Amino acid sequence: MIALIARRAAGLVLTLALVSLLVFVVTDVLPGDPAAIMLGTSARPDTLAALRLELGLDQPATVRYLAWIGGVLTGSFGTSITYGVPVAGLVAERLAVTLPLAVLSIVIAMVLALPLGILAGARRDEPLDYGAMAFAQTAMTLPNFWIGLILILVFSTWLGWFPAGGFPGWSVGVAAALKALLLPAFALALPQAGILTRVARTAIVELSGDDFVRAARAKGLSQRVILWRHMVPNALVPIVTILGLQFTFLIAGAVLVENVFSLPGLGRLAFQAVAQRDLVVLQSVILLFAAFVIIVNFLVDLCYLLLDPRLRDAR
C-alpha cells in the first residue's frame, strides 16, 4: 500500500517535469511575437527592439526555460508580459474565482443528482425513475453557456435578484461574492448533475443483482438499510471516478461560462494569454492545469484505496 503510493508520487513528479518541458516548447514555437502584438499596427523597428529588450525576449530559449523552471521551483512564476505584474498573484486572483466556482457547482450537482440517481436506481421503472432520467437527459444535452444566458435573462434582467455577471471580489464580503457566483455555478452544475444522476442510478441498478445484496435480502434486512448501508458505499467507486473527472473538466470547461458571466477566472486568463501571446502566463497556467489534473487523478486513486479494501494489496 505505502509502496504503491510512493510509486505513484514518483510518477507524478516525473510527469510534471515532462509536462513543463512540453508546455514550454509548445508555447515557444507558437507564431507571434508578444512585443509586436503589444505595439500593434503602429510598431516601428526601434521601438520594437527596445520593448523586446525590456521583456527579456532577446534571450535564447534555453535560458528562458531554465529561468522559468528555476522560478517555479522557488515559488516565483515570473512576470506577466502584458500585465507587468507577477504571474503568481495574477493566477491566485483568478483561482479565487474559478476554484470556488468549481467547488460550488460540484456541490450543487451532488446535492441535486446523488439522491435523485440513487432513488431512481432503487425504484427502477417507477414514475420517479422516469422523471429522473428525463431530467438527466435534458440537463446533459443543454450547453452550459446557454443555461447561463437563460439564467441571466430570468434572474437578472427580469427579476433583478442577481447581477448579470462580473465579480466584485471577496474583499466586499462573502455574501456578495457568492451571489455573483451562484448563477454561473448553476449553469455549470446542471449538465454535470445530469451525468451524475445517470451514473448513480446505473451503479445502483448494477449492484442490485450482486450476491451481497441478495444475501442481505435473505437476511431480512429492510430495503432502506440495504440501499444506504450496503449498496451506496459500493456505488461510490464509479461516482468518485466521475466526480474527479468532472472536477478537472469543470476547471477547464468554466471558460465558456466565465465568458457569459464575464467572470475573471482562470479560464479567461488562459484564453487572453493565448491571444496576446503572454507566454509567461500561458506556460504557468497550463502547467497549473496539468498539475491539477494529475493531482486530482492521484487523489481519486487514493479514494479507491479508501473505498475498496480489495484494491489495497499492491501488486
Place this chain on the structure above:
Amino acid sequence: MGFARGGGHATARGLVWISGCVGSTGLRVGGLFRARAIGMGRVFVCGRLVSLAALALAWCFVLGPAAFAARSDVVVGMAIEPQGLDPTAAAPVAIGQVTWQNIYQGLVRIDRDGKVQPQLAERWTVSDDGRTYTFALREGVKFHNGEAFDASTAKFALDRARGANSTNPQKQFFSVIDTVTAQDPATLVVTLKEPAGNLLYWLGWPASVMVEPKSAQVNRTEPVGTGPFKFARWAKGDRIVLERNPNYWNTAQPVRIQRATFRFIGDPQAQAAALRAGDVDAFPEFGAPELYGNFQKDARFTTLVGNTELKVVAGMNNQRKPFDDKRVRQALMLAIDRPLLIEGAWSGLGQAIGSHYTPNDPGFIDLTGVYPADKAKARRLLSEAGYPNGFSFTIKVPQMSYATRSAEVLQAMLAEIGVTMTIVPTEFPAKWVSEVMTGHDFDMTIVAHAEPMDISIYARPDYYFGYRNAAFNDTIRRAEQTTDQEGRLKLYGEAQTMLAEDVPALFLFVMPKLGIWDRKLKGLWANEPIPSNDLTEVVWED
C-alpha cells in the same frame, strides 16, 4: 485521457463510466455549434425554471434586491481590458480609454470635436520659422502623489517619451523634437529639427501625457497623473475603480462623479444583459450592432450613433501581381457597394469612406463618389488590365466579427465581376502581425486601423500595403511641416484624394461608436476623435 489505475472489478467498471462520460461531453460540446433555438427552448425550460426558482428562493432572504446606487458614481462598460495603465509605454487604445483625461492629462488636450485645447499649458507661442514652441505652464498643479507639476517635470516626461529606451507607441511624434528646455518653473521651450504642424495635436494624445519621475516606472500598475480621478483598485479581468481627486487643480470646472468604475465585458450578449440589469450604466462602445436596435426602442436608455477613428480597410499587397496594377485595384473598388456592405456586415450602422480619413478628422473630404459601385465599369477596367475572365486570390481575415462578416460580403460582390476570393482565417493579433504586418505575406487583408489621423502610414516604405508613391510621400511631408492650419488641411485633402484615386486599399467604412447609456446620465462624448472615455463632464441629472 489515459489513467493508469490498479486493476480490479470495480475499477474496470469505473473505466466504463469514463468512456460514457467523455461521450456525453462530446455531445454537449457539439451543442455549441448548433443554432440556439431559444424560442423552442424557452417553453421547455420554463418548467425546469420553476424548480430552479424554488431553489433560488431559498437564497433570496440572504440576497434581496440591490439597493439603488447613490447617483454620484458611474459604472462604464468596455469590451477590452487594458493590460497596463501607462499610455506612454504601450499601444492598446483601451489604456487611453480608461486613463486619458481621467487620470492623466497633457500639456494640451483634444476636445470632443477633435480640436486642440489648452490643459497643463495655459498658452503657447510659436516662432515665425515654426521651430520653437514656448509653453506657459499652469501653476499650482500637483500629481496624485503630491509631487508638483512644473517645467522640469514636463521636460522629464517629453525626454522619457523620446529617449533611446522608450517604448512609447508614438515615438515618431517626438522624433522631430530637437531640444526640451525648462527655462523657468512655468516656462517650457521645445525646439524642433523641422517645422511640425501636427505637434500640438500630437501633444494632446494619450501617449503624450505628463508623468513625473518618482512614479513613472510603476504607472503601468499604479498610475499617477494630474487628472480629476485617482486610481483606486484594479481587480484584473473584471474592473478598474477610480476615485475623485480631492486636490484637483481645476476648481473652475468641478467634477461631479465621486467614483468611476470601468467594467470589462467582452461578450456582446453579456454587455446587453449588464445594461438591462442595471449593473452597468453606460456602454460608450457597444459591441453588437444587431442588438443595438432593441436599445434604441428602450426608453430607459439614451442611444447615440457616433463615429470612432476605426477605419475598416481591405489592404492589398501593392507589390504583388495583379494588385501592382492600379486598374485592378480600382476595378475591385468599383465592385463594392459600400452601403450594402455596411448593411450586411454591421446592420447598416457605420459611415462609408472613400479614403483613409474619418469624418471626425479635421479637413475630411467625402470621397466615396470617386469610385462608386459600377460593375460594368469594373469589368471594363479588369479587361484593360488583362484579366477579362477575372482572377483568383486569397484574403487573410482576422477573427473579429466586423472583419469576417465584411469579408463574406466582399467575396459575394467580387464574384459578380468574375473575381474569386478565398477567405483564410488568420488569428489576430499574433498570427496576423507576424504574417501580414511584418511578413508582408498576403494578397489582401481586412482590418480596422484604430489610430486617429494615421493617413501617413501609406507613406511608410516598410508598411504592409507596399504602396510606393513619391508624390503622395511628398504631400504628406509638406503637410506635416506646414504650421498654418488652413494650408496643412488643404494638403491633407490632396493626400486623401490621391489615395481615393490610387486605391492602395479598399476603403470601406468607419466603425460606428454605438453609445448606450442610462437616460439620466449626461456628458459622455458622442464621437471619438481620440479613443477615450473622458468623464470630466459626466453628471447624473434627475
